[in-house]
Amino acid sequence: MSILEVNKLTLRFGGLTAVNDLSFRLEEHAIMSLIGPNGAGKTSAFNCLTGFYKATVGEILFLGRSIAAEKPHRITKMGIARTFQNVRLFKDMTVLENVMSGMHTRSSAGILAAILRPPGQIAEEKRIRQVSRECLDFVGIEDKADRLARNLAYGDQRRVEWARALATQPKLLLLDEPAAGLNQDEKNQLVELIQKIRNTLGITVLLIEHDMGLVMKVSEKIVVIDYGEKIAEGTAEAVKNNPRVIEAYLGKEDES
Known part of the structure; x- marks a missing residue:
């Protein structure tokens, strides 16, 4: 097919x-x-x-x-997910936050939920964080999740980008x-x-x-x-x- x-x-x-x-x-x-x-x-x-x-x-x-x-x-x-020829990361965000940003298309919460943080919003944030860590583990850099993206070696920055693409499922x-x-x-x-x-x-x-x-x-x-x-x-x-x-x-x- x-x-x-x-x-x-x-x-x-x-x-x-x-x-x-x-x-x-x-x-x-x-x-x-x-x-x-x-x-x-x-x-x-x-x-x-x-x-x-x-x-x-x-x-x-x-x-x-x-x-x-x-x-x-x-x-x-x-x-459909893609990566780019030149690494495009949020350099002042953590590795985990970069990958979490890739899941915004799978998020159902709106602005009001983000402000009020009802139980459903909290559960969804937990799921996004968990899936993002799983993606980092899959590409081999879960141990670097809390580092700023700018502080990673170039090869690991590439892996962050791949993990973020995978996070879009x-x-x-x-x-x-x-x-x-x-x-x-x-x-x-x-x-x-x-x-x-x-x-x-x-x-x-x-x-x-x-x-x-x-x-x-x-x-x-x-x-x-x-x-x-x-x-x-x-x-x-x-x-x-x-x-x-x-x-x-x-x-x-x-x-x-």
């Missing part, structure tokens, strides 16, 4: 076409990568999937429902260059974590990543785009040996 279907997605900014006629399907509980050279349109496609950009043309279906016109917070509530997790800035040991741990997210939590994963070693290890399917257009799709082995992919990354040999 497809959890995500992208049909003829096109995104234009004036005369610039960032994404052009992109189509692919992502099966439920799969791990898939969207790759391509710098400037290929990968993050623009992610921004369309998560409501940050509105597609010029095309259809995006999540669990059979169109989300092309939905706002980001609505898409998150429907079950997604069905589909979009990771935008999760290995950026990580050392080799941290990248190996990331591969294990992505597999754990799918295998233990049953969450489908779609990632953008430049580290081809990581992509080849973790991906069951790869979609390659160049200048906004899909040029290849398939298994890691098939994509790795595709002449159009090799040309996109390495350039075409000058025959003159």
Whole structure:
């Protein structure tokens, strides 16, 4: 069963076409990568999937429902979470508070309840705190819950962002260059974590990543785009040996 279907997605900014006629399907509980050279349109496609950009043309279906016109917070509530290429944390809040902020879409209390704090509000706050700690434990930094986010090493700040995304209780997790800035040991741990997210939590994963070693290890399917257009799709082995992919990354040999 497809959890995500992208049909003829096109995104234009004036005369610039960032994404052009992109189509692919992502099966439920799969791990898939969207790759391509710098400037290929990968993050623009992610921004369309998560409501940050509105597609010029095309259809995006999540669990059979169109989300092309939905706002980001609505898409998150429907079950799509994302991380960003650059870490975006509340640096002066604790690690736990950062993760708790990810659960605001699952909170039912309004402003009045937050002020009066009836028993239902207190119970919900307790649940949010508990789930957030479980997410931190899942990514391996529950022991750092009470530290300020700004005081963590870069790799742990990345983990806070992943935990916050998991706290939204997604069905589909979009990771935008999760290995950026990580050392080799941290990248190996990331591969294990992505597999754990799918295998233990049953969450489908779609990632953008430049580290081809990581992509080849973790991906069951790869979609390659160049200048906004899909040029290849398939298994890691098939994509790795595709002449159009090799040309996109390495350039075409000058025959003159």
